[in-house]
Amino acid sequence: MPKDRAPTRIQKKNRAAILEAALNVFSAHGFRGSTVDQIAIEAGLSKPNLLYYFPSKEAIHTELLSSLLETWLAPLHDLDENGDPMEEILSYIQRKLQMSQELPRESRLFANELVQGAPRIHEALSNDLKELVDEKTVILTRWMDQGKIARLHPYHLMFSIWALTQHYADFEVQVRAILGEEDPFEGAGPFVDTLYRKLLTP
Amino acid sequence: MPKDRAPTRIQKKNRAAILEAALNVFSAHGFRGSTVDQIAIEAGLSKPNLLYYFPSKEAIHTELLSSLLETWLAPLHDLDENGDPMEEILSYIQRKLQMSQELPRESRLFANELVQGAPRIHEALSNDLKELVDEKTVILTRWMDQGKIARLHPYHLMFSIWALTQHYADFEVQVRAILGEEDPFEGAGPFVDTLYRKLLTP
DNA sequence: TCTTGATTTGACCATCTGGTCAAACTCACG
DNA sequence: CGTGAGTTTGACCAGATGGTCAAATCAAGA
Numbered sequence: 206m207p208k209d210r211a212p213t214r215i216q217k218k219n220r221a222a223i224l225e226a227a228l229n230v231f232s233a234h235g236f237r238g239s240t241v242d243q244i245a246i247e248a249g250l251s252k253p254n255l256l257y258y259f260p261s262k263e264a265i266h267t268e269l270l271s272s273l274l275e276t277w278l279a280p281l282h283d284l285d286e287n288g289d290p291m292e293e294i295l296s297y298i299q300r301k302l303q304m305s306q307e308l309p310r311e312s313r314l315f316a317n318e319l320v321q322g323a324p325r326i327h328e329a330l331s332n333d334l335k336e337l338v339d340e341k342t343v344i345l346t347r348w349m350d351q352g353k354i355a356r357l358h359p360y361h362l363m364f365s366i367w368a369l370t371q372h373y374a375d376f377e378v379q380v381r382a383i384l385g386e387e388d389p390f391e392g393a394g395p396f397v398d399t400l401y402r403k404l405l406t407p
Numbered sequence: 408m409p410k411d412r413a414p415t416r417i418q419k420k421n422r423a424a425i426l427e428a429a430l431n432v433f434s435a436h437g438f439r440g441s442t443v444d445q446i447a448i449e450a451g452l453s454k455p456n457l458l459y460y461f462p463s464k465e466a467i468h469t470e471l472l473s474s475l476l477e478t479w480l481a482p483l484h485d486l487d488e489n490g491d492p493m494e495e496i497l498s499y500i501q502r503k504l505q506m507s508q509e510l511p512r513e514s515r516l517f518a519n520e521l522v523q524g525a526p527r528i529h530e531a532l533s534n535d536l537k538e539l540v541d542e543k544t545v546i547l548t549r550w551m552d553q554g555k556i557a558r559l560h561p562y563h564l565m566f567s568i569w570a571l572t573q574h575y576a577d578f579e580v581q582v583r584a585i586l587g588e589e590d591p592f593e594g595a596g597p598f599v600d601t602l603y604r605k606l607l608t609p
Numbered sequence: 610t611c612t613t614g615a616t617t618t619g620a621c622c623a624t625c626t627g628g629t630c631a632a633a634c635t636c637a638c639g
Numbered sequence: 640c641g642t643g644a645g646t647t648t649g650a651c652c653a654g655a656t657g658g659t660c661a662a663a664t665c666a667a668g669a
Contacts, residue, residue, distance in 0.1 A: 213646095215646070234523060237437065238440065241626075242625095252627085253649085257647075317523070319577070320519055320522060320577050321435065322580050334581070358597075362598075365599075365602065368570040375518075376518075376570075380566060383540055400606055417616070442657085454618095458659085
């Protein structure tokens with residue numbers, strides 16, 4: 206293993222390649238379904254070489270999840286209490302949808318983890334996520350109190366946004382099986398916009 | 408393997424026990440994450456004994472998926488073109504939500520499969536599911552033409568229903584991490600009802 | 610009860626998989 | 640250059656896993 210000095214050029218390149226490869230593999234096959242060899246080959250390294258950069262398969266997975274969690278929660282973080290309520294929420298939703306489109310691997314990485322009970326990120330859910338959601342829930346509730354948006358159960362509103370937007374990445378095969386040639390996101394954008402505009406209008 | 412006569416009492420009991428156990432295990436760990444031993448133990452059998460009833464792990468999985476697909480699609484099947492449009496759709500949604508509550512293992516079994524690209528049920532999606540959806544889409548579109556419900560992209564309407572209802576089963580850990588003690592389905596029922604009533608009102 | 614097919618199992622096998630290690634190789638820099 | 644740290648790899652290991660098989664046990668009808 207490299208000493209803990211500043212990472213060399215090679216270390217940077219290889220660690221990045223490994224994480225990129227691991228994202229491909231883990232998001233497609235889940236943790237148990239992925240092998241170190243697959244990741245190594247995809248990263249253009251031999252297995253022992255890969256394990257020179259990360260102590261274990263688990264470590265790669267953990268690092269991936271924690272380094273991507275921030276990205277994943279960023280849109281919600283950006284929800285601004287000083288903006289226009291309806292526009293803030295709608296633009297949050299569009300950003301989430303855009304992430305589903307542009308970062309489907311990340312979405313599926315989390316989906317895989319969650320469906321199987323989130324054994325490795327349970328803590329992050331109960332802490333980081335819960336905290337962030339509660340913070341934003343206060344804002345949503347205030348907007349409801351002020352009559353700026355319709356009164357709804359804020360948690361379930363949040364769930365519906367996650368469910369709807371991530372569905373397009375997580376269950377892409379199914380969506381494509383139904384839509385055929387049609388581009389999923391072409392229709393999805395306007396659809397969710399309409400949906401939440403109607404739902405949130407007081 | 409048993410001859411292909413009428414199944415004996417023991418065959419019935421053991422095959423049922425195996426499928427029940429496999430549903431538990433596969434839905435919790437995915438296909439690759441599950442082992443034949445786990446399933447055997449959960450079914451109260453030895454591994455060779457289990458493999459006396461099913462030729463392989465894959466065969467159990469396949470049989471589970473195909474035998475549950477029907478159950479899974481039943482609510483949509485029941486959508487009646489002669490009923491009241493709004494009530495038909497809303498009751499479809501409530502039935503889906505109820506299935507999420509009562510059959511979460513089945514939901515997660517499919518979710519696991521779908522997230523990983525549905526390698527084993529791709530065909531069923533493009534055939535059975537696609538066909539059923541298209542059939543019901545015709546009804547939805549007619550209702551829209553008649554002004555009975557709001558005009559929406561019917562496929563995306565369908566996706567939204569699946570996403571929202573199955574979210575509660577598939578991502579139950581996340582939902583519970585946010586809700587804490589609160590019963591997810593307590594709030595979910597009214598929420599989705601409100602949502603689709605608003606959305607579908609012309 | 611006896612017989613025959615159904616059921617069960619311990620022992621076993623081949624393969625896969627995560628991980629180790631010592632030896633070889635490469636690179637940056639004095 | 641030369642040298643020491645950083646990098647790479649072939650060979651290997653132990654445990655897990657899907658699956659097989661012959662032999663033993665059981666169950667039900669004649």
